[in-house]
Amino acid sequence: MRVVTWNVNSLNARLARVLEWLEANEPDVALLQETKMRDDAFPVEAFAALGYESAHVGQGQWNGVAVLSRAGLADVERGLSDGEARLVGATCGGLRVYSCYVPNGRALDDPHYAYKLRWLDELRALLAARDRSAPVVVAGDFNVAPADLDVWDPTALAGMTHASAPERAALDEIVATGLVDVVRARHPAEPCFTWWDYRGGAFHRGWGMRIDLVYVDAAHAERVRAAFVDRDARKGPKPSDHAPVVVDLDL
DNA sequence: ATGTCCCAACTTTTGGGA
Numbered sequence: 003m004r005v006v007t008w009n010v011n012s013l014n015a016r017l018a019r020v021l022e023w024l025e026a027n028e029p030d031v032a033l034l035q036e037t038k039m040r041d042d043a044f045p046v047e048a049f050a051a052l053g054y055e056s057a058h059v060g061q062g063q064w065n066g067v068a069v070l071s072r073a074g075l076a077d078v079e080r081g082l083s084d085g086e087a088r089l090v091g092a093t094c095g096g097l098r099v100y101s102c103y104v105p106n107g108r109a110l111d112d113p114h115y116a117y118k119l120r121w122l123d124e125l126r127a128l129l130a131a132r133d134r135s136a137p138v139v140v141a142g143d144f145n146v147a148p149a150d151l152d153v154w155d156p157t158a159l160a161g162m163t164h165a166s167a168p169e170r171a172a173l174d175e176i177v178a179t180g181l182v183d184v185v186r187a188r189h190p191a192e193p194c195f196t197w198w199d200y201r202g203g204a205f206h207r208g209w210g211m212r213i214d215l216v217y218v219d220a221a222h223a224e225r226v227r228a229a230f231v232d233r234d235a236r237k238g239p240k241p242s243d244h245a246p247v248v249v250d251l252d253l
Numbered sequence: 254a255t256g257t258c259c260c261a262a263c264t265t266t267t268g269g270g271a
Contacts, residue, residue, distance in 0.1 A: 011271085012258085062261095064270075106271060108270085204254075
């Protein structure tokens with residue numbers, strides 16, 4: 003079972019690249035974030051032509067998350083209590099998956115930062131209450147770099163969002179529900195960045211962060227056969243500012 | 254580091270968000 007998570011930064015702007023990537027990499031399940039479209043605009047047919055069923059939670063201009071699956075798609079779960087289109091869960095052939103788009107936070111003293119922490123805590127509560135009998139993948143754009151290894155220059159992030167202690171503690175609490183960050187588990191020393199700012203030549207300068215994460219429940223983490231970032235997908239014309247993160251599971 | 258990209262709209266440029 004190949005699962006990918008990818009913040010596409012507008013599915014309208016990225017559709018050709020997403021379809022091309024799906025054809026080339028053949029994931030069984032794709033978890034998308036920042037589709038930035040309403041449900042009635044979601045390209046159901048384009049994904050169906052590649053063999054994918056889809057579940058989309060959209061709100062229009064901002065946010066928007068989706069699950070695409072070639073392994074079945076049932077028991078769709080839509081959103082948290084905030085009403086924003088930031089979470090969709092589904093069961094794909096026995097695997098429970100969640101596509102997450104965590105609030106950005108904007109700045110440490112911004113109300114949006116407190117909202118980010120509340121949102122992460124609500125996700126933690128949802129995951130703490132999950133059905134433990136099924137394998138689960140929780141993935142997406144968490145807008146948090148879990149450790150200093152996950153940012154190009156920790157000193158540049160001092161006093162900024164994405165690397166603050168409360169955000170990292172919120173991720174730790176999510177992990178404590180019994181999850182494993184499988185990219186970091188398999189690559190303990192490489193940064194494995196997933197996002198680079200469009201500005202300032204950040205990609206070519208190596209100014210990135212690892213904020214797109216894939217968590218697998220601890221009981222199935224040893225079934226991970228590969229976990230990697232497809233950095234090449236950040237290159238070329240009209241890229242997203244995020245790269246896809248791919249995990250292969252032998253379930 | 255803030256040099257870009259994407260969206261909406263009182264749209265052909267600006268402002269908000271990331």
